[in-house]
Amino acid sequence: MTIDAFPPGVILVLGGLVLPFVSQQIRYTIILLLPLFVLWSVWQVGDGVQLTLPFLDYELAVVKGDALSRIFATVFAIMAFVGGLFALKQKQVAELAAAFIYAGSAIGVAFAGDLITVFIFWEIMALGSTMVIWAAKTPESYKASMRYLMIHLLGGVILMIGVIAHIADTGSVAFQAMTPNSIGTWMILAGFLINAGAPPLTAWLPDAYPEGSFSGTVFLSAFTTKTAVYVLLRGYPGTEILIYIGVYMIFYGIIYALLENDMRRILSYSIINQVGFMITGIGIGTEMALNGAAAHAFTHIIYKGLLLMSAGSVIYMTGGKRKCTDLGGLFQSMPITCICGIIGALAISSFPLTSGFISKSMIAQAAGDEQLLFVWMCLAAASAGVFLHAGIKFPWFVFFQKDSGLRPKDPPWNMKAAMILFAFLCIALGVAPGPLYDILPFKTTYEPYTVPHVINQLQLLLFAGLSFFLALPIMKRTLTISLDWDWFYRKFGAWLIVFLTRGTVEMRRDIFGNLQIFVNSVINLAFKGHGPNGIFARTNATGNSVATVIILLTVLMLIFYLEI
């Protein structure tokens, strides 16, 4: 065993475990200083395998550094710092503890040199993020966290079987670029994609994230999906199917975000949309595209964090209002939150001079370079779509539009500081992309600010903006519930069964009732067999059980007799 570097992620996990047991002063110190220390130690990790540990029959490469690992670990550490600053005064210490465990394990994945280490941190991440959702302490958040946990445990076991099968196939635990050509590699890919929010199990994301607390959602937005982007980048670059999955996610996110009324659900759908850009880039698989995906993950974490912090500030200061229809006109009393929110919105819409512009354009450029016309056009159209749902819709309905009569103040200093810091980063990276380009996995000489490119982008955004205000009457949000894919597997199946068995075309309004009937009938069936009085659970008659013994013996004898 060689120890050259203590795993930076584990430092953060341990810090998280300590948090609930220390006094407030020490807690504040840990929250503010530990992520910075981790950021420093991320940059102390040299190239190649730094730490190996024996586990089972394998030699795990727990820490293995390269440029790709470092860029993700860097942004995760930055996010942990700013998120911690934002949530500093969160009364639920459990949330911060969970968030640090969550962020630490995400960094752990980023440095994992073998599949078993990936899986171990992957599972800790699932538990940590579930606890973050829980910590909101509302009945909705509890239920959402359970659904979230089940999906992620499912993803976890799929990943686990894939990893075991892959190791059994190849005899190597190393985590490196793979092609999906065996059941093992397909299952690993599926496990990764579930965390990325890819179809068909997309719905966990907008279902769970908006139920976090005002600060919890900020953490949630950063790590799970971006860790999935990281492992796809390392494990499956250039896998063609990812292009189509990515494009699907891009449009899926836009359409649902446009229909949505809850501001944090809008932003959650927008995560799917943005991750779609990254996955498309991974699918294209050229150096430019992979650089673009990595850069976009970096900038996305920052501006999405910023947007959710501004949404979180609104929720925090208005006492829990989160629907667009309830908000509006907040710019008068929350100027800083409003400006930061707008900067985030501009960045996500890739306005020139913001961070989104310098990262997303790399992916589009890569699609263009590879002559993928269809993909390029989709990306261009999607850019306009992003501006519509996140760039204009979010700030417009929350901060302007009608006057809702609410006059909340800007949030406390730490929350303002966190927002200002991220807003600054959004602009700084947009103005001077050099430092970010320098740490990308591949050397690049890409120059985003060419005249045609800037003009192109401005025109696109201008027309998108115009269409938003022209279509404003339709865009006005009413109190709607939009049906997502999970409706199909949660409700439609049930309805179909009822429909077929009854043979009537009675489109009932209370689909929920039918769902109940279906779920109940399944549970009843299981209950009949397995409930306290079910045949599998009966324990009272001794005679019967002796009869079982005799029957089993007879069966055995019979089988043996036939075999010989």
Next chain:
Amino acid sequence: MLSSLSPHLPIIQVVLPLIAAPICVIFRRTGVAWLIALVVSWLSFGISIVLLEQVISNGPISYLLGSWPTPWGIEYRVDILSAFVMLIVTSIGAIVMIFAPNSVHMEIPPDRTYLFYTMYLLTFTGLLGITITGDAFNLFVFLEISSLSSYVLISLGAERNALTAALRYLILGTVGATFYIIGVGLMYQMTGTLNITDLAERLPEVASTKTILVAIGFITVGIGLKLGLFPLHVWLPNAYAYAPSVVTVFLAATATKVAVYMMLRVYFSIFGTKMFSALPIDELLLILGLIAILSMSAVAIYQSNAKRLLAYSSVAQVGYMVIGISMVTTTGLTATILHLFNHAMIKCALFLVLAAVFYRIKSVKIEDMAGLGKAMPYTMAAFIVAGFSLLGVPLTVGFISKWYLILGALEKGWWPVAGLIVVSSLLAVIYFWKIIEIAYFKPRPEGAAEISEVPLNMLLPIWVMVGSNVYFGMNTDLTVSAAMSAAKSLIGGAP
């Protein structure tokens, strides 16, 4: 003096608790009986460690009783498998005895507590004897010693149901033991020997006779009853649920494990792997194991008593072990043997927590556990960590078992089996979460008595067990290498 004792350790291991048991009866004092049981448990634990070390460095130990040569005399034979199982039994015993006094004092009338320790020591003797003996008939004797004393232990439970549960177990357990001895008798008839090594040599000549087939059938069903193999498990849930808490901890963590040991011994050391190619026993075990892990986990979901819930979970976990056996590969057996150890750690920790809960709130109904997360934070935190281990979360022992079991299934190309194994682990999430949800998300009922943490001598054993769940989940040197070499020697045929 110690070095002169060392060659006699195998017999000391059995005789020590056997002699200690009647001494407890002579004194009839709770404190003295406890002290004797405690000291004996720890001495045995020490002997187990020494034996395991000896076996690992020098190979199997053969001890001839009264120096009679085999196959005429009785041989005690310690190989790596028996040393490993012995380590499980004695370590659990040692931990449980530290925990026991408060719990026993509360649940068992004072005039009978010395009986508890006596019977515990006899069960302990029987279980150790089963693992150590190299003689098929002697094994039956120890099986009966452990069984009869465990019926008494269960009947010590405070509720009247404990009596019926014990009676049921008595009837079914006796049927099981009888079936086993019928099988041994049939083998004796054909070979004229009872020594396991000798049997293994002589059986192949007569392997295809109907007598031996009938013997296999009887032994399979007989041991199946003892290990709670689905559908022969019906005695188990009530026995675990109504026995005194400490008894449940001890039996759940050791008795079924020793029965699995018996199954491994008989199948692989006596009959050898050839039996599986001639007879479809492996298919049968696979099917029963799969039904067990799914159906028993589903039953566990619907239980309202936490002890019964965990009892059904145990039946499901035995299913994993049986599936491992049904693979008849080194990896499969490694998974089974590992899970013997790992499941003992997991269930010991979980049942210890329930014993602590019962000590405070006089109930283990799930609904009565509301608000315990706040009231007994250290106890319930232990429950969560041990539960993670049950679910197979990485860095706990449960993960190691799951890993080898799935690896074994995939090596055989059994994709659907691997799938069903993970499905059942998701079912485990549901039933485990039922308890967590009540304990952490429901407040204590209005007007409920104030409760506090349990005393340190209860908390410490719990956390030692939880700690070993995590420690052996990270450092797998001892467990994996021991299990793997045991599996190799079983598959290789030589005991």
